[in-house]
Amino acid sequence: MPVDRKHAVRAAFLVMFFVCAAIAVWFFRSSGVGMNSGSRDGLSMDTLVSVLVHSRQTPNEINLMLDGAFELIDGFDKKLSMHDPSSDVSRVNASAGLAAVKVAPETFEALSSALRIAEVSGGAFDPSVGPISTLWRVGDRENPLTEIPKADEIEATLSLVGYNMVSTEAPDKIFLENSGMKLDLGGVAKGYVSGEVGDFLRANGVESAILDLGGNVLVVGGRPDGEAWRIGVQHPLKPRGEPICSVAIRDSSVITAGVYERFVEIGGKRYAHIFDPRAGRPVEGNLLSATVISDDPAVGDALSTAFMVMGIGSSKELAARLGVEAIFVYSGEDGGVEVTTTDGLEGRVVMIGNETRR
Amino acid sequence: MKLGDKILYAGLSIIFLISCAASIFFLRGSPNDGDKNGANFTLEIVSRGEIIKSFDMPDLSETESGSTIELREGGGFNILSIEDGAVRMVSSDCPGGDCLRMPPIWSDGRVIVCLPHKLVIRLRRDGNGEVDAVSY
Numbered sequence: 001m002p003v004d005r006k007h008a009v010r011a012a013f014l015v016m017f018f019v020c021a022a023i024a025v026w027f028f029r030s031s032g033v034g035m036n037s038g039s040r041d042g043l044s045m046d047t048l049v050s051v052l053v054h055s056r057q058t059p060n061e062i063n064l065m066l067d068g069a070f071e072l073i074d075g076f077d078k079k080l081s082m083h084d085p086s087s088d089v090s091r092v093n094a095s096a097g098l099a100a101v102k103v104a105p106e107t108f109e110a111l112s113s114a115l116r117i118a119e120v121s122g123g124a125f126d127p128s129v130g131p132i133s134t135l136w137r138v139g140d141r142e143n144p145l146t147e148i149p150k151a152d153e154i155e156a157t158l159s160l161v162g163y164n165m166v167s168t169e170a171p172d173k174i175f176l177e178n179s180g181m182k183l184d185l186g187g188v189a190k191g192y193v194s195g196e197v198g199d200f201l202r203a204n205g206v207e208s209a210i211l212d213l214g215g216n217v218l219v220v221g222g223r224p225d226g227e228a229w230r231i232g233v234q235h236p237l238k239p240r241g242e243p244i245c246s247v248a249i250r251d252s253s254v255i256t257a258g259v260y261e262r263f264v265e266i267g268g269k270r271y272a273h274i275f276d277p278r279a280g281r282p283v284e285g286n287l288l289s290a291t292v293i294s295d296d297p298a299v300g301d302a303l304s305t306a307f308m309v310m311g312i313g314s315s316k317e318l319a320a321r322l323g324v325e326a327i328f329v330y331s332g333e334d335g336g337v338e339v340t341t342t343d344g345l346e347g348r349v350v351m352i353g354n355e356t357r358r
Numbered sequence: 359m360k361l362g363d364k365i366l367y368a369g370l371s372i373i374f375l376i377s378c379a380a381s382i383f384f385l386r387g388s389p390n391d392g393d394k395n396g397a398n399f400t401l402e403i404v405s406r407g408e409i410i411k412s413f414d415m416p417d418l419s420e421t422e423s424g425s426t427i428e429l430r431e432g433g434g435f436n437i438l439s440i441e442d443g444a445v446r447m448v449s450s451d452c453p454g455g456d457c458l459r460m461p462p463i464w465s466d467g468r469v470i471v472c473l474p475h476k477l478v479i480r481l482r483r484d485g486n487g488e489v490d491a492v493s494y
Contacts, residue, residue, distance in 0.1 A: 013367060016374040023377045215494035223490065232489035246489045254493040261494060291493055352489075 035224055038062035044073045045190060047214030054208040054224040065204050069197050079107045080189040089183050097179025108172050110185055110192040110298060117302035118163035125306035126277035130182025131160040136264055138273060145266045154280040161277050191255055191301025194218040218253040218297050233327050236260040236288040237337060244329055245339055245351045253297035257304035258289030276309045283308050286331045294324040316342055401445060404478040405431045415443060432475030445479060
């Protein structure tokens with residue numbers, strides 16, 4: 001056999017071999033052979049946390065990784081909580097108007113995300129909203145308000161709210177410029193933490209996982225069967241866990257802010273837990289929930305709150321500007337619940353039930 | 359080329375062909391897979407944009423394999439057959455008969471269209487909370 005023909009035959013077989021190998025690898029991966037899974041539910045950050053992981057690691061390794069994930073979440077909670085007096089946030093608040101406080105890099109990063117969204121939303125989201133929540137006695141079940149705060153009280157409180165009075169000095173110093181100011185990272189903390197946990201799982205080689213941090217859902221990769229994850233958006237009038245629609249995502253997060261979830265009741269009237277930081281009052285109007293789909297869950301968390309304040313029209317514009325997608329659930333003119341989404345979700349959202357999508 | 363080499367090359371060729379055939383088979387999927395979550399489907403018959411009939415696929419599958427649905431729309435007839443969870447157009451008097459050549463459908467959102475009779479046959483996954491998590 002001439003030499004070059006021999007080479008040609010060899011080359012042909014080499015190509016065949018690689019095609020075979022590629023097919024074998026593809027088949028192995030898509031079949032889920034060798035995949036293990038592990039899940040864990042627990043309480044952290046004052047909410048229910050559940051993590052489901054599919055990985056090629058051994059069940060024991062997956063267990064250790066889940067330990068690590070929960071330790072991570074608890075660690076973040078200790079830094080970002082408003083209730084824990086030793087947290088970074090509490091220490092910053094205690095030094096309001098007095099001195100800059102050195103915080104953990106994670107706290108600084110979470111605040112930076114919050115300030116960025118405060119800026120692009122024109123203050124519709126504001127991490128310095130603390131004094132307003134305190135005025136309306138959010139979370140104070142034993143001693144709720146009997147009537148809504150007076151206009152001059154609200155006015156006085158508003159002078160203590162403003163993201164431009166929060167100064168930061170990289171890499172780790174935060175200063176609230178006026179005494180009485182109060183940082184509240186509740187609108188960004190869960191999103192930020194879920195992003196960090198997602199990065200932790202990826203760094204540990206996880207290709208498929210789903211993390212639910214009190215309704216903030218983050219997914220790593222797609223489902224183990226190769227399909228996209230399908231994440232539901234809570235129906236505002238139905239029990240927890242019943243979705244109004246679902247969206248298909250990979251490597252992304254779905255975060256919802258809604259007026260149905262938590263509220264304060266004053267004189268028999270329900271007020272949403274979400275405040276317009278510029279008005280000092282709870283949001284009103286027909287918007288029931290805003291859901292943000294973003295690969296940066298800290299941004300998604302802060303934006304979902306901002307969207308509740310901004311309303312559908314300007315929210316869609318901002319979403320387009322920032323390159324995120326959003327789903328809005330609102331009460332329509334005939335009293336029914338309706339859904340509208342950003343254009344980019346065309347074909348990715350499936351309605352569940354009979355509600356109208358516009 | 360030695361005899362051993364020939365056998366080796368022949369063996370490799372056979373493995374190559376088999377794996378190509380296998381991957382084509384798996385890429386196409388099979389009707390019996392249905393949906394991987396075991397979701398239920400509704401078969402919808404749409405005429406001029408309106409759903410005129412719908413069938414639960416589990417009900418159809420429970421009947422004898424090879425059950426058929428006869429439709430009289432758009433001035434002609436179409437006959438669908440349901441076999442192992444897959445829907446196929448088996449007969450029609452439409453001009454051209456393009457619908458007869460469309461591949462069978464068995465998953466969410468797939469359609470068979472008969473343009474002359476203004477018919478769309480589509481499968482929809484039943485949306486009873488088939489989600490992996492709910493954001494609230």
